[in-house]
Amino acid sequence: MSKDYTPLWKELGLDLVKHDGLLSVLSDAYKNIYLSQKNRPEGMKYFDFVISEVHGLRIEELYEAKKEKRKVIGTFCVYVPEELVLAVDGVYVGLCAGAEVGFEEAEKYVPRNTCALIKAFMGFKLSGLCPYVELTDLIVGETTCDGKKKAYEIFDEITKKMYVMEIPNMKNEEDRQLWLNEVKKFKNKLEEISGKQITLSFLKKSTEIVNQKRKALQRLSSLRAYDPPPISGLDSLLVNQIAFYDDPVRFTMKVNELCDEIEERVKKAEGVVPKGTPRILISGSPFAIPNWKLHAIVENSGAIVVGEESCVGYRNFRNLTDENFNSIDEGIEKIASRYMSIDCACFTPNTERIDNVTKLYKDLKADGVIHYALQFCTPYMIEAFKIDRKIDFPFLRIETDYSMEDFGQLKTRVEAFIETLK
Numbered sequence: 052m053s054k055d056y057t058p059l060w061k062e063l064g065l066d067l068v069k070h071d072g073l074l075s076v077l078s079d080a081y082k083n084i085y086l087s088q089k090n091r092p093e094g095m096k097y098f099d100f101v102i103s104e105v106h107g108l109r110i111e112e113l114y115e116a117k118k119e120k121r122k123v124i125g126t127f128c129v130y131v132p133e134e135l136v137l138a139v140d141g142v143y144v145g146l147c148a149g150a151e152v153g154f155e156e157a158e159k160y161v162p163r164n165t166c167a168l169i170k171a172f173m174g175f176k177l178s179g180l181c182p183y184v185e186l187t188d189l190i191v192g193e194t195t196c197d198g199k200k201k202a203y204e205i206f207d208e209i210t211k212k213m214y215v216m217e218i219p220n221m222k223n224e225e226d227r228q229l230w231l232n233e234v235k236k237f238k239n240k241l242e243e244i245s246g247k248q249i250t251l252s253f254l255k256k257s258t259e260i261v262n263q264k265r266k267a268l269q270r271l272s273s274l275r276a277y278d279p280p281p282i283s284g285l286d287s288l289l290v291n292q293i294a295f296y297d298d299p300v301r302f303t304m305k306v307n308e309l310c311d312e313i314e315e316r317v318k319k320a321e322g323v324v325p326k327g328t329p330r331i332l333i334s335g336s337p338f339a340i341p342n343w344k345l346h347a348i349v350e351n352s353g354a355i356v357v358g359e360e361s362c363v364g365y366r367n368f369r370n371l372t373d374e375n376f377n378s379i380d381e382g383i384e385k386i387a388s389r390y391m392s393i394d395c396a397c398f399t400p401n402t403e404r405i406d407n408v409t410k411l412y413k414d415l416k417a418d419g420v421i422h423y424a425l426q427f428c429t430p431y432m433i434e435a436f437k438i439d440r441k442i443d444f445p446f447l448r449i450e451t452d453y454s455m456e457d458f459g460q461l462k463t464r465v466e467a468f469i470e471t472l473k
């Protein structure tokens with residue numbers, strides 16, 4: 052880290068001893084998993100820097116933003132419209148956590164058999180380890196899965212900052228209307244807390260910024276279709292994770308710089324692994340930072356991950372918002388409609404996801420799909436069976452959590468699956 056942030060962490064009420072321990076574990080894991088990779092693009096140095104400063108410089112930036120009366124909005128789901136947060140000059144940050152931290156504390160509030168993502172965001176807060184939660188002015192939840200819905204009630208008792216958007220379970224006309232109303236209510240809420248009115252020009256600008264970010268991520272994704280693969284799955288996953296934390300304009304610029312470099316690699320047929328290495332598409336539950344387990348297993352078992360059909364991945368940037376609107380109401384409608392096209396397993400029916408997995412598998416020239424569901428994530432666990440029945444390409448279904456206990460067993464299954472692809 053570039054300087055000592057202890058006074059800032061202290062001011063935010065973090066548990067300094069535990070926090071030091073967390074940073075040291077993270078830094079070791081990062082060295083082992085990321086910095087040990089060979090032939091990484093130079094452009095990944097920026098993302099390494101962001102990780103090294105994820106509880107440092109970025110936290111300081113948010114702290115400074117608050118001093119300028121900008122609002123920090125925390126979210127847990129890709130349904131929360133980023134465009135609206137930016138349109139009130141707010142800062143949008145993802146709060147999902149991907150490490151087994153504070154589970155003992157979390158299990159005082161939620162059952163043991165709750166998915167790891169929920170236990171982790173509660174555990175980080177309850178253990179005094181999340182500077183992002185402390186800096187938020189509003190934490191936006193959504194009625195997606197049952198676990199999140201009920202956990203938000205408890206999280207509100209703890210933080211007193213929750214705002215929950217109702218997300219319908221279906222996509223009929225009346226559901227779309229309900230969602231449009233929710234997006235309008237969210238706009239009003241943001242205007243109220245920020246004291247700023249959303250104007251047409253702010254909305255157009257913010258829509259453009261978020262679309263530019265999505266386009267850069269799409270560009271990176273399409274470069275992963277080349278063989279030999281010019282970037283590892285681990286590095287691409289990291290970029291997808293940082294998309295939820297970094298300043299969007301700076302992030303977009305850095306992703307595009309990385310893509311420029313990767314395009315040069317493609318021209319020279321330069322890859323991180325040899326041509327013909329088995330190519331895996333991972334599909335399913337989100338990979339909150341620092342959940343790198345499955346990618347590390349795949350890439351240490353003689354294969355490469357070429358895509359994530361996940362909210363930390365393609366589901367986050369597949370669709371752009373239509374920028375062609377001439378009034379605020381029209382813009383809100385376009386935003387609502389773009390978010391309703393997301394194919395989360397919380398919806399029923401959710402047939403478009405099967406089509407999307409198939410398309411991505413073909414576009415990225417994958418050889419097989421590993422369906423990854425977090426344990427107790429019923430929507431994705433059940434959809435995995437459905438996808439398996441409907442598709443005709445090699446498919447491995449796994450359920451796991453954030454612990455390392457099943458590492459050996461998972462590695463054996465992944466290695467056996469990769470063998471069948473050779």
Ligand code: SF4
Nearest residue numbers: 127128129195362395
């Ligand atoms: S998996 Fe569903 S609930 Fe979870 S972040 Fe994605 S869209 Fe939201």
Ligand code: SF4
Nearest residue numbers: 166168196336425428
């Ligand atoms: S991973 Fe599944 S169970 Fe966990 S919060 Fe997301 S949708 Fe809910």
